[in-house]
Amino acid sequence: MKKTLMVAALTGVFATAAHAQSSVTLYGLIDAGITYTNNQNGHSAWQATSGTINGSRWGLRGAEDLGGGLKAIFTLENGFSIMNGTASQSGRMFGRQAFVGLASDQFGAVTLGRQYDSVVDYLAPLSNTGTQYGGTIAAHPYDNDNLNNSVRFNNTIKYSSVNYAGFKFGGTYSFSNSTDFANNRAYSFGGSYSWGGLNVAAGYLQLNNDVPNAPFTNANGPASTAAGAQTGEWTFLAGRQRTFGGGVNYTFGSATAGFVYTQTNLSGTANGGISAKQSGTTAGVGFNGDSARFQNFEGNIRYALTPALSLAGAYTYTRANFGGGVNPNYNTVALQSDYALSKRTDVYLQGDWQHISSNSDNIGPFLNGLSSASRTQDQVAVTVGMRHRF
Template sequence: MKKTVMLAALTGAFATAAHAQSSVTLYGLIDAGITYTSNQAGHSNWQETDGAINTSRWGLRGSEDLGGGLNAIFTLENGFNVTNGALRQDSRLFGRQAFVGLSGDQYGAVTLGRQYDSVVDYLGPLALTGTQYGGTFFAHPFDNDNLDNDFRVDNSVKFQSANYNGFKFGALYGFSNEAGAFANNRAYSFGASYNYSGLTVAAGYLQLNSDVTSVAVTNTNGALDGDATFFAGRQRTWGAGVKYVFGPATAGFVFTQTLLNQAFGISASQAGVSGGIALDGGSARFNNYEVNGHYFITPAISLAGAYTYTDASLDGANPKWNQVNLQAAYLLSKRTEVYLQGEYQHVTEDGASIGAMINGLSAASATNSQVAVTAGIRHTF
């Protein structure tokens, strides 16, 4: 009897120790609203929308203490549409993130799986599309710089440094996974940020390579598949930004440029038209300039706004976009907020037959202007 009691006590002690050394967290976000759009395919529209700020998700995040400041870590994150329960990210189970790796207090983390690139990691938080102060609908045209993380990188290994007195850096490489064609559908990226007092500066670079024809990607098992924004042989995106926090106010500026070679098209989901936008296979360019800010009137009430100017070169034409974004939000609790936000986009076609298309909506405008207004609720857990 004494041995049984002692064994039970020891078992409980070991279980407690094991529990203290490892943890798994369930987390998520649900964002839904009612959106009015002035013109979608020639008609005004009232619709229920998912993710005007952040698309809905749930995930599992885990850590195990291996001793000596070293931890095993993992994240599995699912994206879904709360209006109909459907999977996002091309119907992947864990389409937002799926990775495992090691993290050390002194040097940082190395992880493998489906992950965000360094432009998203370091520059994204400085643009309102990368935060809760505007999010999805505030993205730059077609999300051409991926600051709204419309795609992730498969088959990737990523390093993110520890925080060295405000300085952080990282890099990512996404394998093509194709024998004899190491560069066919691969990706690589790097970035850094520095924070001192209220000032944050950041920069990032992303390059995607793929052997393409006018009708197909020749390797669908590489770094990108199914959710790429552009159908191109090479995409190079780089940018830099600055943000300054003073009291309850924050002001920021972000510049990004995306360069395409062998550009054959823009995806249907990003272009908002059936079949997408076909390009002639030449080069293309997007320059994005964003000025943004947000202000807490009280700890529960915030106002945010951004203006983005984009000039581009597509098939010999030079379209230009102007987009104005505004948001007001009220925190009902630490985890629940209601919000009202609006976006106005105007595109000067300049030879390109492109209608206005606010990111995240279901269809482009039949004209060169589009207005969207959303009343929504956002809950985190």
């Protein structure tokens, strides 16, 4: 009898220890609001919107302690619309993120799966669109630099370093999963450094697609979708995309001010252009030569007026070259006030304005996340919403 009781007690102890060494967390964020737009395809609009600032999502995150400072980790994250319950990211079950890997307290982490690139990981948090202070609708025109992670990458191996006295770095490689190894692939690298109130970061992203006018539409490719090009995640119809940039933030007291510069160079754009999803037009926006370019200059500021109330704003000037003498310039302003009702729930008021000056009547302003572009030179959107985290 005594032996039986001892075995039962030891079994309970070991079960508790095993449970303490591994964990799985359910988490999520819901962003819902009402948005007024002055001009969408020639008409004003009132719309119930999901993810105006941060995309609504739920996910599972887990870790298992393997001993010696090593652990197994995984993340499965689904994106969805709170307004109709449908899945985002072309209907994928775990379209935002899906990866598994090993993490070391000493050497960093290596993960495999569908993941963000290094520009998103390191540079985006210094911009307005890459944070809770501007988000989706505040993206640079067409999200041309992917700071709002419009494109996520399949078949990706990623390395993320540990924090070396404020310095972190990493990189990704996304396989084509075809015999044509160098085609339909992507890679990136980046890093950041923090010291006191100073934070600087830089990143580089390249997408290779040597097949003309077929950007990552292979169902096995790194940025692919089986649903086809017009409904997919790709932003540009181009043979090659190179995006790079850098930024700096400085926090002083209750305020944080920053500047971010990015540039996206496209080649192999003959008969190419911007996807319908990103340009807000049925047929997309076309390029007029074999190359195109976007340059973004963003200044941003955030200020905590009280522990519960914050104010934020950003101005971005974008110079673009579509070829054939078409050189539109974009001025984008995003302003936000946010009030925290609790640690997990807040309400916000956000206004966004974009003005385009162009020598082409076929290009209109289009704030990211709206249904369609404006038929005038200006587009204004005002959103009242709430976010809840769990």
